Structure formats: C-alpha cells, structure tokens
Amino acid sequence: MFNVAELKFKTNKDKYGCLIPIESRKDIPFQIERVYTITNVPDDVKRGFHAHRKLHQVLVCLNGNVKIRTIIPNKELITELNDSSIGLYIGPFVWREMYDFSKDCVLLVLASEFFDENDYIRNKDFYYSEAIKYFGV
Numbered sequence: 718m719f720n721v722a723e724l725k726f727k728t729n730k731d732k733y734g735c736l737i738p739i740e741s742r743k744d745i746p747f748q749i750e751r752v753y754t755i756t757n758v759p760d761d762v763k764r765g766f767h768a769h770r771k772l773h774q775v776l777v778c779l780n781g782n783v784k785i786r787t788i789i790p791n792k793e794l795i796t797e798l799n800d801s802s803i804g805l806y807i808g809p810f811v812w813r814e815m816y817d818f819s820k821d822c823v824l825l826v827l828a829s830e831f832f833d834e835n836d837y838i839r840n841k842d843f844y845y846s847e848a849i850k851y852f853g854v
C-alpha cells in the first residue's frame with residue numbers, strides 16, 4: 718500500500734539470545750529524530766485515529782502483540798505486529814488506528830521528526846479531503 722511497508726530487520730540469534738540492530742537511514746528509510754514507547758494499554762482501548770502531514774514512522778512490537786489498521790483513500794490494511802524483527806513503516810497521509818494491544822505489549826515507535834501537534838490530522842473527514850489531494854486519487 719502507498720506509504721505503508723513491512724520492514725524485516727536482520728536478527729543475530731544464537732545460543733546467547735537474539736540481538737536486532739536498527740540503524741538510522743540504513744535499516745529504516747529516514748533519520749531517527751525521536752523515539753517513544755507505548756505500553757500498559759488497557760483492554761479494548763484503541764489509539765491513533767490520526768494521520769501526519771510530514772512525519773515518517775516505524776512501529777516495532779518488542780513484546781506481546783498489537784493490530785494496526787492503516788487507511789488511505791480506497792485502501793485499508795490490517796497488520797498484526799508480534800515480532801521484534803519486523804517494523805511497520807507508515808509515511809505521510811496514512812490514517813492509523815492501533816487496537817487489540819496485549820497486556821504485555823511494548824510498542825516502540827521510531828519517528829523522523831520532533832513532536833509537533835500541528836503535524837497531526839485528527840479529523841477523519843478532513844483527512845480524506847487532504848489525502849485525496851496528496852495521493853491524487
């Protein structure tokens with residue numbers, strides 16, 4: 718789907734455990750300016766419900782599992798994240814919803830910009846009107 722992609726990170730697994738490196742601009746398609754985590758999400762809570770104008774992000778589920786619904790005009794994708802060697806890249810003008818967080822879910826988010834509330838589009842109707850222009854559909 719446009720502006721959404723699954724990334725597979727190289728894993729170094731041996732009898733001592735598993736090590737997964739993620740290098741800025743090499744393993745992910747942007748320079749990391751910000752990192753945040755989402756944990757302790759209560760049952761049935763859904764998060765997200767927004768898109769970004771400029772921001773690129775990669776979501777990595779380090780523990781547990783979570784579902785991510787990504788939407789652009791006329792397309793929708795549901796991805797279950799449950800493997801720390803997989804990153805879900807989400808680029809600009811993609812509406813995202815996160816739900817079915819397991820109790821033990823640790824979601825790591827790598828982001829291309831510092832936090833900026835003005836970069837958010839939180840109204841879904843407005844999102845569609847802007848995304849149609851952005852994607853030219």
Ligand code: TYD
Pocket residue numbers: 751753755763764765766767832
């Ligand atoms: P938000 O992005 O709306 O969370 P989600 O999409 O997971 O539902 O952010 C929740 C709150 O946290 C909001 O008040 C903004 C704040 N926040 C920061 O201060 N810095 C950040 O880097 C992020 C992502 C959020």
